[in-house]
Structure formats: structure tokens, C-alpha cells
Amino acid sequence: MPSLNDIRKTFLDYFARNDHEVVSSSSLVPQNDPTLMFTNAGMVQFKNVFTGAETRPYKRATTSQKVVRAGGKHNDLDNVGYTARHHTFFEMLGNFSFGDYFKEQAIEHAWNLITKDYGLNKDRLMATVYIDDDEAFGLWQKIAGLPESRIVRIAGSDNFWSMGDTGPCGPCTEIFYDHGEHIWGGPPGSPEEDGDRFVEIWNLVFMQFDQQADGTRLNLPKPSIDTGMGLERVAAVLQGVHNNYDIDLFQSLIGASVEATGVKAEGEALPSHRVIADHLRSTSFLIADGVTPSNEGRGYVLRRIMRRAMRHAYLLGANEPLMPRLAPVLVQEMGGHYGELKRAEATIVETLRQEEERFRRTLGRGMTLLDEATENLKDGDVLSGDTAFKLYDTYGFPLDLTQDAVRAKGLTVDTAAFEVAMEAQRTRAREHWTGSGEKAVAAEWFSIKDQIGASEFVGYDHLNAQAHAQ
Numbered sequence: 083m084p085s086l087n088d089i090r091k092t093f094l095d096y097f098a099r100n101d102h103e104v105v106s107s108s109s110l111v112p113q114n115d116p117t118l119m120f121t122n123a124g125m126v127q128f129k130n131v132f133t134g135a136e137t138r139p140y141k142r143a144t145t146s147q148k149v150v151r152a153g154g155k156h157n158d159l160d161n162v163g164y165t166a167r168h169h170t171f172f173e174m175l176g177n178f179s180f181g182d183y184f185k186e187q188a189i190e191h192a193w194n195l196i197t198k199d200y201g202l203n204k205d206r207l208m209a210t211v212y213i214d215d216d217e218a219f220g221l222w223q224k225i226a227g228l229p230e231s232r233i234v235r236i237a238g239s240d241n242f243w244s245m246g247d248t249g250p251c252g253p254c255t256e257i258f259y260d261h262g263e264h265i266w267g268g269p270p271g272s273p274e275e276d277g278d279r280f281v282e283i284w285n286l287v288f289m290q291f292d293q294q295a296d297g298t299r300l301n302l303p304k305p306s307i308d309t310g311m312g313l314e315r316v317a318a319v320l321q322g323v324h325n326n327y328d329i330d331l332f333q334s335l336i337g338a339s340v341e342a343t344g345v346k347a348e349g350e351a352l353p354s355h356r357v358i359a360d361h362l363r364s365t366s367f368l369i370a371d372g373v374t375p376s377n378e379g380r381g382y383v384l385r386r387i388m389r390r391a392m393r394h395a396y397l398l399g400a401n402e403p404l405m406p407r408l409a410p411v412l413v414q415e416m417g418g419h420y421g422e423l424k425r426a427e428a429t430i431v432e433t434l435r436q437e438e439e440r441f442r443r444t445l446g447r448g449m450t451l452l453d454e455a456t457e458n459l460k461d462g463d464v465l466s467g468d469t470a471f472k473l474y475d476t477y478g479f480p481l482d483l484t485q486d487a488v489r490a491k492g493l494t495v496d497t498a499a500f501e502v503a504m505e506a507q508r509t510r511a512r513e514h515w516t517g518s519g520e521k522a523v524a525a526e527w528f529s530i531k532d533q534i535g536a537s538e539f540v541g542y543d544h545l546n547a548q549a550h551a552q
């Protein structure tokens with residue numbers, strides 16, 4: 083059975099053999115696009131090559147790109163723990179043609195690789211094409227011999243890609259694998275397509291137009307190819323498992339989490355172990371690329387992911403920080419291909435330890451408050467914005483963590499009321515800031531709180547109480 087590392091290598095070797103330059107993954111923090119929070123696809127590092135603003139000494143490239151989808155256009159954070167196929171961090175395997183080969187060769191390469199090198203069963207594969215892309219439809223018949231019933235025309239944005247409001251764009255074709263009748267879900271385009279039976283493994287984008295500001299599309303003089311395949315998804319197929327979290331890598335990570343907590347990966351504990359393993363990867367790779375937990379921007383996304391994992395560690399009954407204990411296992415598994423992970427190991431462990439120690443000071447009390455507040459709520463009810471705000475402000479629970487925590491009970495959070503409470507607190511803080519004497523001390527604490535995180539706000543109350551006691 084091929085390992086995750088073997089499967090990555092087979093992909094890169096295939097395209098290297100077919101005259102593609104093997105290019106390293108770029109950082110998760112995009113260097114060329116200030117509007118993008120994290121690198122969310124393989125094409126990100128090649129954006130300027132596709133538009134023609136930059137040229138490279140090669141016309142074909144292949145990569146295994148580190149990707150995080152936990153915010154912005156692609157946010158899969160809420161899918162983790164619920165679907166069999168989504169991670170916050172994953173590896174996107176890709177091949178790229180910069181004005182070189184186009185549709186026919188792109189489909190040929192994809193089909194050759196998955197059916198010959200990977201040896202997938204043709205009868206389990208199907209493809210989608212953009213609604214009016216007769217050319218791609220015909221190529222799937224000609225190259226793959228797919229019957230018409232297994233080529234689906236799709237109208238939506240899933241099958242039409244664009245870089246932005248203007249610039250390169252074009253139709254996509256997506257390749258799906260059918261995991262079998264025993265799993266819930268329907269083929270793409272059907273009402274049950276969101277199930278996990280038919281899993282999208284590979285997306286090929288045909289960049290053939292240049293969209294103008296007025297919406298018209300001109301033909302690109304040299305059309306290009308951009309593809310993305312989820313390594314973990316294809317690994318699940320090749321390792322004969324349905325769920326991405328059952329592949330070799332995740333079994334090691336989950337095994338380590340089971341060993342450290344003494345809680346088996348079954349029943350209610352299973353999603354917790356999976357979330358922890360997933361979030362361990364995204365947080366460790368983000369730290370390796372220089373992101374540090376903070377209260378804004380990228381750093382806050384990192385903190386939110388970390389704390390979500392840490393709540394699950396708490397649910398498993400971990401009585402000491404769990405994430406720093408698991409990080410070396412991840413480094414062991416993935417540090418071979420991603421040297422930056424190995425180099426940053428000490429920083430990763432230390433950052434995880436500090437954050438988990440800090441959050442654990444308030445996590446338990448926050449969970450008690452949350453349990454009490456939801457005790458009498460039932461499916462479909464709404465948790466008050468005030469409670470969510472108290473959890474945020476006093477106990478360091480990011481809003482999305484609270485939403486995630488109550489989702490299992492079928493509850494939602496009154497986010498509008500949360501925002502009102504947040505705004506009121508900002509106003510109070512501003513009033514304090516203009517004062518002097520005691521108020522200046524308060525202001526100081528507010529600014530410290532902003533820098534080091536809401537959970538530390540308890541320190542303020544605590545300090546006040548101590549001051550009064552003296």
C-alpha cells in the first residue's frame with residue numbers, strides 16, 4: 083500500500099518525466115498578494131506568471147503546495163470533523179502550463195496518472211465539465227472513454243474559475259471518485275452531492291479568457307493550465323479507505339493523540355481526535371512559516387484554530403497541554419519533505435505550549451459557564467449574545483469556537499447581539515483611555531489585554547480583587 087509520501091512522489095515524478103519543473107511549495111503567507119490571508123491553492127505563487135507580468139525559465143511546472151483554507155473565499159474550518167474530505171491544512175498537488183499545453187494534454191496527463199501510475203479503477207471515476215464546454219466533454223469521451231452518463235455538465239461557479247473581477251478565467255473540469263453505495267451522497271449536480279460518496283479529487287482549470295472590466299471575455303493569446311489535486315483525498319482512495327482521516331499520516335497523528343490522552347478514537351471522542359490532528363497540522367505549518375498567535379489578522383486565525391483544538395483536548399480530558407506533545411510526531415511524519423517544519427520544531431512546540439497553558443487557565447471555567455448556559459436549550463435554540471461575549475471577553479473563547487462548541491447540540495449563537503456587546507465594550511474602553519490616575523491604569527490593562535489576548539483579562543479582575551484585598 084503506497085504511503086502518503088510515496089503518493090506525493092509518484093505525482094511529482096510523473097510530471098517531472100513529462101518536462102515539468104519541480105518547484106518547491108511557497109510559504110503559507112503569500113508573498114505577492116496582500117489581499118490574500120493564506121495561500122489557498124497551488125496557483126497562488128504563479129499568479130504573475132499567468133498574467134504575463136512575470137516570466138520564468140520554464141513553461142511547465144509541478145508542485146506539492148501547502149494550503150490553508152480557514153478564512154476568506156475558501157473556509158473549510160467548519161467542515162473539519164464533519165466531512166470525510168476536508169482539512170484546514172492540506173497538500174495540493176498541481177501541474178501548470180504557462181501558455182504551453184492546453185485542454186487535451188491536461189486531460190490526458192490527468193487520466194494517465196490516475197489510471198496508470200496510480201492504477202485507479204476507471205469504473206469508479208466520473209468528470210464534470212462547465213455547462214457549455216463541449217470541447218472538454220468530447221475530450222473525456224475520446225481520451226478516457228467515459229460514457230455520457232458519467233460526464234456531467236455543471237453551470238455554477240464550481241466549474242468556472244476566475245482570478246478576480248478582471249484577468250485570466252475559464253472553465254474547469256473536476257474528477258470525482260465514487261467510494262461506493264454504502265456511503266451517503268450523490269453524484270455532482272444531484273441534490274445529495276454534498277455527501278461523501280462521490281469525492282472530488284482533482285480540479286483542472288482551463289485559463290482561456292481575459293475578463294475585461296465591462297464583463298466581456300477576450301480569448302487569451304496563450305491559454306494556460308492550472309490544476310489542483312488533494313493529496314490526502316487521493317491517498318484515501320489508494321489506501322482503500324473512505325475517510326481522509328483514516329490514511330497513514332492521520333492514523334499516526336491520531337494514534338499519538340490516543341496515546342497521550344488515553345482515550346480511544348471512537349464514539350464522541352473520534353471527531354475530537356480528528357480535529358486535533360487536523361489543527362495540529364495547520365497550526366504547526368503556520369508557525370513554521372512565521373505566523374504567531376495574536377489578536378488580529380493572520381495571527382488571530384492561528385489562535386482561533388489552536389484554541390479550537392485545545393477545547394477538544396479538554397473534552398478528551400487532557401490534564402496537561404496536548405498540542406506540544408503531538409508536534410514532534412508531525413515533524414517526524416512530514417519534516418522529511420518539508421524541511422521548514424523540522425527547522426522550526428522548537429518554536430512550534432514552544433508556541434503551542436505557551437498558548438495552551440494560557441488558554442487552559444480559563445478554558446475549564448468557560449466550559450462550565452457554557453454547559454450551564456446551554457443546559458436547558460434544545461435543538462434549534464439560540465445561545466444569547468451576552469453569554470458568547472462573556473466567553474470571549476473573560477474566558478478567551480473566540481466567537482467561532484463557541485459556535486463550534488454548541489453546534490453538536492444543534493444550537494446557534496446570536497451573533498448580532500454578540501456584536502452589540504462587543505461594540506459597547508469598545509466604547510467603554512475608549513472612555514477609560516481618556517482618563518488618568520486609576521483610569522489610566524485601567525487603560526493600560528485594556529491595551530495589554532488587546533496585545534496578549536482576551537483570556538488574560540481575568541488577570542485584570544484578579545489583580546483588582548487582590549488590590550482590594552490588601
Ligand code: ATP
Nearest residue numbers: 151158167168169172282283284285310311312315
Ligand atoms: P470541495 O468541493 O470538495 O470543497 P473544492 O472544489 O473547494 O473542493 P478546489 O478549490 O477545486 O476544491 O481545490 C482543488 C482540490 O483540492 C480539490 O479537488 C480537492 O481534491 C482538494 N481540496 C479542496 N479543499 C480541500 C480541503 N479542505 N481539504 C482537503 N482537500 C481539499
Ligand code: MG
Nearest residue numbers: 151156157158
Ligand atoms: Mg471547497
Ligand code: MG
Nearest residue numbers: 240256282285
Ligand atoms: Mg468542488
Ligand code: MG
Nearest residue numbers: 240256282285
Ligand atoms: Mg473544485
